[in-house]
Every structure is written in C-alpha cells, then in structure tokens.
Amino acid sequence: MPLDADIASRLKRTDDGLVCAVVQERATRDVLMVAWMNDEALHATLTTGRAVYWSRSRGELWRKGDTSGHIQIVHGVEIDCDGDALLVTVTQEGPACHTGTTRCFDAGGELPVSAVAAP
Amino acid sequence: MPLDADIASRLKRTDDGLVCAVVQERATRDVLMVAWMNDEALHATLTTGRAVYWSRSRGELWRKGDTSGHIQIVHGVEIDCDGDALLVTVTQEGPACHTGTTRCFDAGGELPVSAVAAP
Numbered sequence: 001m002p003l004d005a006d007i008a009s010r011l012k013r014t015d016d017g018l019v020c021a022v023v024q025e026r027a028t029r030d031v032l033m034v035a036w037m038n039d040e041a042l043h044a045t046l047t048t049g050r051a052v053y054w055s056r057s058r059g060e061l062w063r064k065g066d067t068s069g070h071i072q073i074v075h076g077v078e079i080d081c082d083g084d085a086l087l088v089t090v091t092q093e094g095p096a097c098h099t100g101t102t103r104c105f106d107a108g109g110e111l112p113v114s115a116v117a118a119p
Numbered sequence: 120m121p122l123d124a125d126i127a128s129r130l131k132r133t134d135d136g137l138v139c140a141v142v143q144e145r146a147t148r149d150v151l152m153v154a155w156m157n158d159e160a161l162h163a164t165l166t167t168g169r170a171v172y173w174s175r176s177r178g179e180l181w182r183k184g185d186t187s188g189h190i191q192i193v194h195g196v197e198i199d200c201d202g203d204a205l206l207v208t209v210t211q212e213g214p215a216c217h218t219g220t221t222r223c224f225d226a227g228g229e230l231p232v233s234a235v236a237a238p
Binding site for chain 2: 034105
C-alpha cells in the first residue's frame with residue numbers, strides 16, 4: 001500500500017526523493033540521529049509502529065534495529081512548515097548510533113565554539 | 120577566514136556543499152527546525168555566537184533573526200558519527216518558525232500514525 005496521497009502531496013523531497021528525518025527520544029528528549037525517508041519508509045513508519053528509513057549508503061529500506069536489535073518504537077511523526085523535514089518521536093531500545101553511543105552526536109562530539117553572543 | 124581545516128575535513132557534504140543542521144533549544148530541549156550550512160555558515164556559527172545558515176531558497180547566507188529579530192544564540196555545535204549532520208544548541212529569541220510558531224514542526228503538525236508497536 002502506498003503512502004497516503006494527502007501526506008505525499010505535502011512532502012518536498014530532494015532530487016533523490018528523500019525527506020530528512022530527525023529522531024528525538026520521547027523520554028529523554030535527546031536528539032538521537034538524522035536519517036532519510038522516501039515515501040515507502042514514511043508509510044512504513046506511520047503504519048507499523050517501527051521507524052523505517054532509506055539507507056543512502058546501502059540503497060535499500062532500513063528498519064532500524066533489525067540487525068542491531070536497537071529498534072525505535074514510533075510515538076509520533078511531525079512535518080515541518082515547508083514539508084522538507086520530519087520529526088520522529090521514538091522510544092529507543094539501546095544506543096541509537098551504530099558506534100554504540102546513545103546519540104550519533106555523541107560519536108562525533110562537540111566542535112569548538114570560539115565565541116558566544118551576549119545573552 | 121575560512122572554516123578550520125580539521126573541521127572541514129570531517130564534513131560529508133551534499134553535492135551542493137551543504138550539511139544538515141538540526142536546531143535544539145537548550146532550555147526547553149524542543150527541536151525547533153532543520154536548516155542547512157555550507158562551510159562559511161558553519162564557520163560563522165562557530166565564531167560569532169549567532170546561528171548562520173545557507174538559505175537554499177534565496178541562495179545566500181542567512182543569519183537567523185536579522186530580519187525577524189528572532190535570533191538564535193549558539194551554545195554548542197555537535198557533529199554526528201558520519202559527518203553529515205550537525206546539532207546546534209541555541210537559545211531562541213521568539214518563535215523559531217517564520218510562520219510564528221515556536222517550532223517549525225508546530226506549523227506542519229502531526230501526521231497520522233495508525234499503528235504503535237508493542238512496547
């Protein structure tokens with residue numbers, strides 16, 4: 001079954017047919033990772049309760065956790081003002097990052113900020 | 120002054136030379152918006168204390184709030200495990216979205232989720 005036509009019409013996709021998906025943990029409110037969805041991945045995410053993405057590196061649908069066990073249970077999906085980004089609220093089982101860290105941003109870490117504006 | 124070479128070498132950019140930037144409010148932990156940065160925007164963000172993006176629609180650097188007054192004061196910038204996404208922690212003055220909502224995801228709203236997996 002394809003993605004609902006009303007939803008599909010609201011998406012502003014890249015040339016590759018993808019929309020950016022930001023993943024936030026419901027309990028901790030951590031931003032866990034950024035991934036990409038095509039229409040099929042979004043449809044699966046909205047209808048199965050599991051977060052499903054499009055793996056750009058492997059060129060295939062990627063149901064998060066099928067290999068690692070670190071699944072994401074989906075509580076909600078919001079779309080932004082211009083339809084090119086999604087915010088997926090999940091319960092994360094185990095670490096979100098394939099490197100073993102809670103967030104993918106823990107793996108990369110802080111960049112040096114050399115100035116802070118006046119509050 | 121260009122972006123620090125060590126940082127530049129860690130970025131995995133789109134064909135357009137951009138990296139996805141997720142913006143999270145420090146106090147509320149809301150995910151406010153998703154924007155894009157080129158090297159110059161990231162350099163400005165890291166060194167001026169204000170969030171600066173690349174406007175894909177206008178094709179120019181965009182220092183958030185210069186027109187609206189709704190500036191973002193930068194507290195930190197993290198990079199993800201594979202270098203293609205940034206997480207910018209800010210204090211947001213006023214609404215983040217040009218539509219007047221706190222978050223750009225308030226403007227788009229919830230998509231219908233028809234199934235929730237077992238916890």
